[in-house]
């Protein structure tokens with residue numbers, strides 16, 4: 001019988017082909033290796049190798065273009081990082097050989113990134129790739145990489161994939177990606193989605209697979225079947241194709257089967273995500289996570305740089321709504337230049353989001369100023385919202401600051417239970433709500449988003465979370481204001497119907513989910529969505545809520561949901 005490995009599905013679709021294991025990890029240069037005594041020459045040799053690596057990454061990016069070009073030029077910047085070069089020089093000055101110095105200096109930096117976790121932690125694969133490329137150049141070993149000359153489609157299996165590996169892959173030859181490491185925000189996931197290649201990450205046991213083993217990969221469920229029964233595998237691929245056709249058959253603005261409009265918007269991290277948002281028919285942006293502009297750098301971006309990034313996003317949606325969230329630093333998104341004021345035993349409950357602006361009002365003024373200038377003369381409809389709002393006073397303070405900066409439409413995220421519980425008071429001082437179900441679930445269930453051991457509790461289907469959403473959406477509706485959802489819950493095509501039934505007025509999600517949610521809403525009436533919402537809220541737990549909602553949603557079948 002076929003065995004199955006399980007990981008996280010991060011790019012939907014089905015692939016069936018032979019595994020190609022990415023080997024070629026570079027051996028660790030021996031501990032204690034020393035150079036011949038000429039430190040200056042050794043430093044120059046290392047510097048030249050790092051520069052060659054950076055230039056090669058850039059050249060690959062230029063050949064690949066699009067999103068890959070941005071990712072690879074960011075990686076090239078890492079290779080030219082002066083801090084890393086200083087670390088290498090120090091070791092070489094102490095006699096360490098160039099390749100060993102690269103290995104150790106990168107290792108120290110790697111530990112820092114890994115400890116930071118979240119987005120930064122997932123840059124570790126990029127850093128390791130630079131290290132391996134530099135060591136390969138210094139020792140004359142062959143470069144690590146993917147097959148450039150495959151004749152048949154294959155499934156690329158690796159510990160993790162660096163952007164340089166994936167950038168030049170031929171989409172027609174890669175049936176799927178499977179990686180042992182990596183999370184939903186790793187580069188494997190981001191690039192797989194951009195390429196439209198099915199992908200499973202965090203798949204334990206993947207790197208122990210034998211080269212050439214036939215695999216059936218489901219990029220939605222995260223299942224990787226080893227040596228599946230060929231007829232069943234071919235049928236799965238055919239079903240996936242039929243499903244993709246059903247999806248592409250639903251187009252236009254989001255609406256239920258009986259015509260209740262539900263604008264479908266995209267979550268973006270910056271201009272690089274616009275292509276996918278537009279390609280998937282986003283009607284606007286429901287969450288622009290501006291902190292991505294602030295990550296991976298030593299200083300805050302200038303007002304001009306911010307203004308240009310915001311303007312690029314506004315310009316992509318003339319006539320559409322663009323909801324920009326002000327900086328959500330802290331907890332899972334730490335910023336090097338804005339450390340918390342002291343030790344935070346629970347960063348998720350610490351100084352993050354809008355709370356940080358209380359201590360740095362200058363940063364808020366700079367961001368709102370840049371936003372106001374970017375909004376001048378735009379044809380988009382600019383909305384601005386603050387993350388992590390817990391009280392009416394915070395919401396009123398933020399709305400006033402937006403208005404003073406010349407930004408008309410100011411809202412807040414509802415992601416703290418206190419905000420959902422007292423939404424009727426908050427609705428008096430802001431123009432709209434956007435529910436962040438990721439954090440709302442974290443705080444309602446007291447289950448840290450970053451702690452894998454409690455991930456079962458991190459389920460937005462839990463009726464306690466649904467009750468909070470109903471409270472917020474109801475309060476917004478009573479005040480005549482909009483209430484969207486921009487957390488991951490909105491990307492679940494079944495839960496999306498429930499959210500609409502709870503009174504949510506728009507849904508925002510990562511671009512690849514848009515066709516699924518559009519198709520799912522189009523197959524159900526508003527009454528069915530309301531019935532599903534009532535059934536889910538009446539259930540005692542998350543799995544029962546899901547089951548009860550599904551029983552009310554009769555149109556899921558032809559989407560294979």
Ligand SMILES: C=C(OP(=O)(O)O)C(=O)O
Pocket residue numbers: 287289328415435436437438439440486487488
């Ligand atoms: C959308 C949300 O914000 P983030 O995931 O960026 O914290 C959320 O918390 O649901």
Ligand SMILES: [Mg+2]
Pocket residue numbers: 387415436438439
């Ligand atoms: Mg949040």
